Amino acid sequence: MAKIKTHKATAKRFSTTKSGLVKLNHTNRRHKLGIKTPKRKRQLRGNAYLSKAMAANYRSLLGE
Numbered sequence: 001m002a003k004i005k006t007h008k009a010t011a012k013r014f015s016t017t018k019s020g021l022v023k024l025n026h027t028n029r030r031h032k033l034g035i036k037t038p039k040r041k042r043q044l045r046g047n048a049y050l051s052k053a054m055a056a057n058y059r060s061l062l063g064e
Contacts, residue, residue: 007061014050014058022050022058 014024026044033041050058 004060004063006063010058010061014062016059016062016064017049020055020059022055022062023047024050 014022016022024047026046026048028036029041029044049055
């Protein structure tokens, strides 16, 4: 049986943790930051995690 190929666009944007969560970076933190409020920029720091329902779909794209 053939191996399942990794979806490369997904692999560049998402990663899995040891506990199985799918980790991603927040959007809207690249440019035009002068328009956004400090509260909004502060809340976009760090990582976000997908819900369990969506994580199953992304794990299959990541080949796991």
